[in-house]
Amino acid sequence: MIDVQKIREDFPILKRKMQGHDLIYFDNAATTFKPQCVIDAVVRYYTELGANAHRGDYELSFQVDSEYEGCRKAVAQFIGANEKEIVFTSGASASLNQIAYGYSRFLKQGDVILSCEAEHASSILPWMRVAEEKGCIIKYIELDEEGRLSIESLKDLLDEKVKVVALAHVTNVLGYEAPMKEICALAHQTGAVVVMDMAQSAPHMKVDVKDIDCDFAAFSAHKMCGPTGLGVMYGKYELLSKMDPYMLGGGSNARFDMCGNLLLKEAPYKYETGTPPIEAVIGFHAALNYLSQIGMDEIQAYEKELHDYAIEKLSKLENILLYNPHADASIITFNVKDVFAQDAATFFNAQGVAVRAGHHCAKLLTKKLETSATLRASCTFYNTKEEVDRFVEVCSQATIENCLGVFF
Numbered sequence: 001m002i003d004v005q006k007i008r009e010d011f012p013i014l015k016r017k018m019q020g021h022d023l024i025y026f027d028n029a030a031t032t033f034k035p036q037c038v039i040d041a042v043v044r045y046y047t048e049l050g051a052n053a054h055r056g057d058y059e060l061s062f063q064v065d066s067e068y069e070g071c072r073k074a075v076a077q078f079i080g081a082n083e084k085e086i087v088f089t090s091g092a093s094a095s096l097n098q099i100a101y102g103y104s105r106f107l108k109q110g111d112v113i114l115s116c117e118a119e120h121a122s123s124i125l126p127w128m129r130v131a132e133e134k135g136c137i138i139k140y141i142e143l144d145e146e147g148r149l150s151i152e153s154l155k156d157l158l159d160e161k162v163k164v165v166a167l168a169h170v171t172n173v174l175g176y177e178a179p180m181k182e183i184c185a186l187a188h189q190t191g192a193v194v195v196m197d198m199a200q201s202a203p204h205m206k207v208d209v210k211d212i213d214c215d216f217a218a219f220s221a222h223k224m225c226g227p228t229g230l231g232v233m234y235g236k237y238e239l240l241s242k243m244d245p246y247m248l249g250g251g252s253n254a255r256f257d258m259c260g261n262l263l264l265k266e267a268p269y270k271y272e273t274g275t276p277p278i279e280a281v282i283g284f285h286a287a288l289n290y291l292s293q294i295g296m297d298e299i300q301a302y303e304k305e306l307h308d309y310a311i312e313k314l315s316k317l318e319n320i321l322l323y324n325p326h327a328d329a330s331i332i333t334f335n336v337k338d339v340f341a342q343d344a345a346t347f348f349n350a351q352g353v354a355v356r357a358g359h360h361c362a363k364l365l366t367k368k369l370e371t372s373a374t375l376r377a378s379c380t381f382y383n384t385k386e387e388v389d390r391f392v393e394v395c396s397q398a399t400i401e402n403c404l405g406v407f408f
Contacts, residue, residue: 033382035287079217085268094231096126101126107130112139165183166197169201198219202223309385348375
């Protein structure tokens, strides 16, 4: 059972005001706030450690190395992987781009890449580039009326020409969870690899990549109470060993000479070129410990409770259009009738409520939703039912007169 009031004491930013109101932060799908233990871990690196990682032969450097690799071990345990299968990147976007670049060497003209219209730009755009450069074909798995991925459509498209299936575990606009274990089993029957975007699942539920049997996965620290500028790329070790990094430089090579002969280090280190965001890695370790202490199953259950509580109240408002009332995640995508999303978001801001407005980096989905932009409210485990009540109250007041009135 989550003690949300005790948890809120760990997040200093929750004490601040916005537009004279108590801050209600419902943009957690974009990034989450950081608990004090994460802030302290980052500060401790700068005040007590400060050295580079994997660069020195002295005590401080050894301590940094130990903490850096300690986080790698913690990440592996968090998602059920092996330490050698965990690569630190600058974010989920960098991870997904590295996967596409690295695996593209195994693709040829006419090969098929499967995705869907609900994907984040960082998931689909790298494969669009690969398709253009390699002469591959991208096909889109059909979404059902709600916007969920259709397994039957996937089955219809799967054949020996399909080499890659790139999908979000949980979609960032509609919050639907894809049956990734079933998808992986189907894809592997025809020899395809599966790339799973975990940006919206890793922060909110227990994920075991070995049980799911995905070939690659990616997620970001900052969406799960960790620092910005850090991501994780998971890959099965045999695949990571075969692929090439898209960046070369210090730290990733074992040796090279003037003739251009290059020997890269083994995975995961060959992918970690240059000085990493060491303070972010150490802070992320603190974030993982924090989430684990609360419990991912408890977090998922509480966020589901918040989501259902909000949907029950919002569904009674005639001025609100709901696009995903049956979402699996704590994402509520909606619009105010007759009001452009950004104008409505400005009204919410004036009431102290932070929500996201736009296409949420999923521009292909706007046709399916039949709208150019939406509002997105996303809760997490430090949000409360009282905040939901206030949010619903603001929604009830969001009329075209009130929303446009904030500009005059």
